[in-house]
Amino acid sequence: MNYPFWDVPHIGSGWVIGIIAIFHIMISHFAVGGGLYLPLAERKALREGRADWLEKVRGHSKFFLILTGVFGTVSGVGIWFSIGLANPEGTSTLIHNFVFGWAIEWVLFMVELSTAVVYYYTWGRISNELHLKVGYVYAVASFLTLVIINGILGFMMMPGEPWLAVAGTGQEASRFWQAFFNPTYWPSLLLRSAVCVSLAGIWALVTCSRIDGEAEPRLKTEMVRWSAKWLLPSFLAMPFILVWYLWQVPEAQRALLQLGMSTIGTGAFTQVTRMALLMVISSVTVVGVVYFLAWRLPLSFGRAHALAVLFLGLVVTAAGEYSREMLRKPYVIGRHMYSNGVRKSDVERLNRDGYLPNSPWLPANATVLQRGEGMFRGQCMACHTVDAYRPMKRLMAGRDREAITRLLAILHDSKPDSPYKSFMPPLVGTAEEITALGDYLDSLTAPK
Amino acid sequence: MNKLIQAAYTWANERLNLDDMLHFAQKKTVPEHRHSAWYYWGGVTLFFFLVQAVSGVLLLLYYRPGPDSFESVRQITFDINFGWLIRSIHSWAANLMVLSIFVHMFSVFFMKAYRSPREFGWWSGIALLVMAMLFGFSGYLLPMNELAYFATKVGLEIPASMPVIGPVMADLVRGGLEVNEFTVQRFFALHVVVLPALFVPLLGFHLWLVQKHGNALPPSEEARPVEQRRNMPFFPNFMLRDMAMWLIALNVLAVLAAVFPWDLGQAADPLKPAPRGIHPEWYFMSQFQVLKVFGNWLPGAAGEIIGLVWFSLGMVLWCLIPLYDPNRSSGRRGRRATYFGLLALFILIVTTGWGYWATHNETLTDAQPGPAKAGAAQSPPAANPK
Numbered sequence: 001m002n003y004p005f006w007d008v009p010h011i012g013s014g015w016v017i018g019i020i021a022i023f024h025i026m027i028s029h030f031a032v033g034g035g036l037y038l039p040l041a042e043r044k045a046l047r048e049g050r051a052d053w054l055e056k057v058r059g060h061s062k063f064f065l066i067l068t069g070v071f072g073t074v075s076g077v078g079i080w081f082s083i084g085l086a087n088p089e090g091t092s093t094l095i096h097n098f099v100f101g102w103a104i105e106w107v108l109f110m111v112e113l114s115t116a117v118v119y120y121y122t123w124g125r126i127s128n129e130l131h132l133k134v135g136y137v138y139a140v141a142s143f144l145t146l147v148i149i150n151g152i153l154g155f156m157m158m159p160g161e162p163w164l165a166v167a168g169t170g171q172e173a174s175r176f177w178q179a180f181f182n183p184t185y186w187p188s189l190l191l192r193s194a195v196c197v198s199l200a201g202i203w204a205l206v207t208c209s210r211i212d213g214e215a216e217p218r219l220k221t222e223m224v225r226w227s228a229k230w231l232l233p234s235f236l237a238m239p240f241i242l243v244w245y246l247w248q249v250p251e252a253q254r255a256l257l258q259l260g261m262s263t264i265g266t267g268a269f270t271q272v273t274r275m276a277l278l279m280v281i282s283s284v285t286v287v288g289v290v291y292f293l294a295w296r297l298p299l300s301f302g303r304a305h306a307l308a309v310l311f312l313g314l315v316v317t318a319a320g321e322y323s324r325e326m327l328r329k330p331y332v333i334g335r336h337m338y339s340n341g342v343r344k345s346d347v348e349r350l351n352r353d354g355y356l357p358n359s360p361w362l363p364a365n366a367t368v369l370q371r372g373e374g375m376f377r378g379q380c381m382a383c384h385t386v387d388a389y390r391p392m393k394r395l396m397a398g399r400d401r402e403a404i405t406r407l408l409a410i411l412h413d414s415k416p417d418s419p420y421k422s423f424m425p426p427l428v429g430t431a432e433e434i435t436a437l438g439d440y441l442d443s444l445t446a447p448k
Numbered sequence: 449m450n451k452l453i454q455a456a457y458t459w460a461n462e463r464l465n466l467d468d469m470l471h472f473a474q475k476k477t478v479p480e481h482r483h484s485a486w487y488y489w490g491g492v493t494l495f496f497f498l499v500q501a502v503s504g505v506l507l508l509l510y511y512r513p514g515p516d517s518f519e520s521v522r523q524i525t526f527d528i529n530f531g532w533l534i535r536s537i538h539s540w541a542a543n544l545m546v547l548s549i550f551v552h553m554f555s556v557f558f559m560k561a562y563r564s565p566r567e568f569g570w571w572s573g574i575a576l577l578v579m580a581m582l583f584g585f586s587g588y589l590l591p592m593n594e595l596a597y598f599a600t601k602v603g604l605e606i607p608a609s610m611p612v613i614g615p616v617m618a619d620l621v622r623g624g625l626e627v628n629e630f631t632v633q634r635f636f637a638l639h640v641v642v643l644p645a646l647f648v649p650l651l652g653f654h655l656w657l658v659q660k661h662g663n664a665l666p667p668s669e670e671a672r673p674v675e676q677r678r679n680m681p682f683f684p685n686f687m688l689r690d691m692a693m694w695l696i697a698l699n700v701l702a703v704l705a706a707v708f709p710w711d712l713g714q715a716a717d718p719l720k721p722a723p724r725g726i727h728p729e730w731y732f733m734s735q736f737q738v739l740k741v742f743g744n745w746l747p748g749a750a751g752e753i754i755g756l757v758w759f760s761l762g763m764v765l766w767c768l769i770p771l772y773d774p775n776r777s778s779g780r781r782g783r784r785a786t787y788f789g790l791l792a793l794f795i796l797i798v799t800t801g802w803g804y805w806a807t808h809n810e811t812l813t814d815a816q817p818g819p820a821k822a823g824a825a826q827s828p829p830a831a832n833p834k
Contacts, residue, residue, distance in 0.1 A: 261529045261530055262526075262527060262528065262529050262530075262531075263525070263526045263527070263532060270532075270709075274706040274707070274709065275706065277533070277702070277706055278702055278703060278706040278707070281698070281699065281702040282699055282702065282703075284695075285695045285696065285698060285699040285702075288691070288692070288695040289692045289695050289696060292688040292689065292691045292692040292695070293688070293689065293692045296684065296688045297685060297688055297689070300680075300685070305692075308696060312696070312699060315699065315703060319706075
């Protein structure tokens with residue numbers, strides 16, 4: 001509304017965030033889980049006096065440092081850039097509400113990055129005990145970054161009643177802790193911790209796959225199997241944590257899952273269910289493939305196998321994050337702000353006074369079609385593109401002007417029985433603005 | 449618990465000689481070399497076939513052939529819990545199965561695994577491919593939606609263009625002069641009774657041959673001295689990898705079914721004109737395009753007949769390859785066979801791509817306003833009304 005719109009053709013701004021985020025999550029969760037893997041592997045090697053283990057753990061720590069320290073941090077900053085551009089209103093709420101939380105998070109990032117560097121460069125230069133302590137400091141710091149960010153991410157799903165009671169009053173930050181420990185906080189923290197442990201195992205398997213099984217059969221067998229074990233706890237606990245998580249999610253959001261069982265509908269209707277199914281089946285596949293290829297045949301576990309497991313892990317992460325995002329619909333911050341940045345409390349005002357007066361980027365003498373496009377950019381473009389991802393051209397195809405008017409009326413009224421209500425924000429604006437949007441949408445499908 | 453399992457095993461072993469089977473599986477080896485990855489494609493095909501059988505039985509619970517066919521598939525897709533998933537899995541697995549058969553066939557071809565004594569493996573494999581394509585063709589019509597209706601109509605014009613027996617055959621399959629509910633009934637019988645009754649025993653024969661002759665070595669491995677060749681035990685090593693491949697195949701299937709669930713489209717309406725750019729499934733595209741091209745070049749039925757002869761000749765040569773290149777001492781013949789395979793693969797890919805490009809262009813031409821272009825360039829000869 002009050003900000004310029006970021007128009008990413010074909011894929012939409014949401015996917016820019018999505019692509020960066022999925023990549024980032026794969027690495028950031030590894031940064032947390034791997035933070036535990038490294039000192040535990042080192043401790044095991046020291047206790048058992050295994051120099052060959054130590055050498056491999058050291059090699060893994062280099063890989064770890066480069067991957068998390070370079071790609072993890074760059075993609076993390078990328079998320080900030082992209083969410084700030086794609087959804088400035090939502091980002092602004094997160095910053096204002098959690099100033100203290102972000103400050104803690106960045107301090108922890110600094111500790112995390114510094115200790116990762118110290119950990120790698122002090123191999124053999126300081127005493128084993130001290131080196132191990134550095135590893136533990138890293139592990140604790142990196143876990144605490146998860147503890148903090150988890151509160152903020154969970155808040156976006158469901159801020160909780162205490163915070164919602166003061167939302168829009170300027171007193172939001174006074175409910176910091178209630179917002180932070182929101183209803184999905186604990187299941188979400190457990191779920192993410194389990195994912196971190198799994199990813200530590202999966203990434204470690206990538207390193208282990210490079211050990212020459214013929215030259216070092218014992219080492220390879222032990223390291224591959226030890227790393228494979230890291231997948232087991234999360235696999236066993238995951239179903240229970242998922243059920244707990246869904247239990248905390250609002251009923252309306254859970255209903256989306258049920259809808260997807262009985263029908264494919266079109267588009268967003270059933271994506272949550274389909275992605276959730278994919279996440280479950282891919283998790284089973286990951287564990288199965290690791291069992292067959294790594295646990296049972298550790299010596300011939302090669303790079304291609306490790307990359308296949310990594311790729312499957314990527315599918316699970318992508319499907320999981322996508323379903324979580326879809327489950328939040330129609331909000332970007334549960335029951336407070338819709339996915340297009342419109343606050344729930346502003347709907348009445350915007351219907352009365354108009355939506356476009358809040359868009360100073362529209363020329364004063366804009367034509368009807370330009371005004372319609374302004375409405376599209378502000379209210380639809382967060383999830384739709386003109387011609388590719390959830391394309392308006394396809395969605396409007398076959399509808400005449402009259403049908404578009406009826407559809408927009410359904411979206412505007414957003415009655416309880418509206419099929420769109422569960423995942424689309426209400427369309428706000430005056431009658432004249434909505435007519436302009438209808439004209440614009442009609443022009444997309446009209447023959448040129 | 450272990451004692452109970454042991455006792456059960458002993459009881460079964462006394463009656464079924466399970467030890468022999470286990471001993472055979474342990475003794476059996478699979479060559480290990482840089483082309484070993486191609487050995488898994490037969491197993492992947494088998495996996496997709498099993499998925500087809502299970503999901504097909506589940507669809508049978510609700511599917512009603514005949515006039516209700518579209519409505520029953522609509523219910524499966526939109527009303528029944530997870531019906532859309534089973535249907536999507538069935539449709540995607542069908543395509544993946546045909547694709548994996550093609551990969552398996554060409555890998556067998558280029559690794560020269562058709563050579564003596566594996567000729568029957570080659571022939572039974574080709575027969576299984578043809579049957580899998582018929583499975584696909586007959587199953588495609590069953591929802592009786594617009595695309596299926598017109599694609600089947602166009603598809604049946606291919607055999608119908610054969611002289612003398614063509615029209616009779618087409619009428620027999622259609623159950624009349626037009627594609628209608630009787631055709632659905634016949635295709636249904638073909639899809640769930642006739643083809644499985646032929647396919648399953650032939651598949652058993654094919655698998656028995658694989659067990660009997662083992663995996664063939666590619667020429668590059670055959671050239672190595674025996675002591676330099678590496679093998680892995682079939683059980684458990686190869687078996688475990690096979691299982692992992694099956695899981696990955698399952699995951700690919702799940703990704704496709706979840707991200708791109710199979711659409712139902714509109715109910716078939718024979719009174720409506722055929723949509724532009726209608727074409728059969730991708731695995732018939734090559735034949736379709738060749739017939740279209742010959743039909744455009746030559747007048748009347750001559751083009752279609754030459755097209756059919758071209759394909760029939762290709763299939764005959766493809767079947768005769770094991771006789772032309774029977775063993776590793778074939779020398780020049782072996783190289784020629786490889787060139788022939790490369791040529792066949794090239795033609796298949798190019799004509800398939802060409803077919804999609806041509807139908808895409810037809811759709812675009814149709815979308816543009818103005819007088820419709822007349823002539824053969826737009827209408828595939830196979831789809832011309834008789």
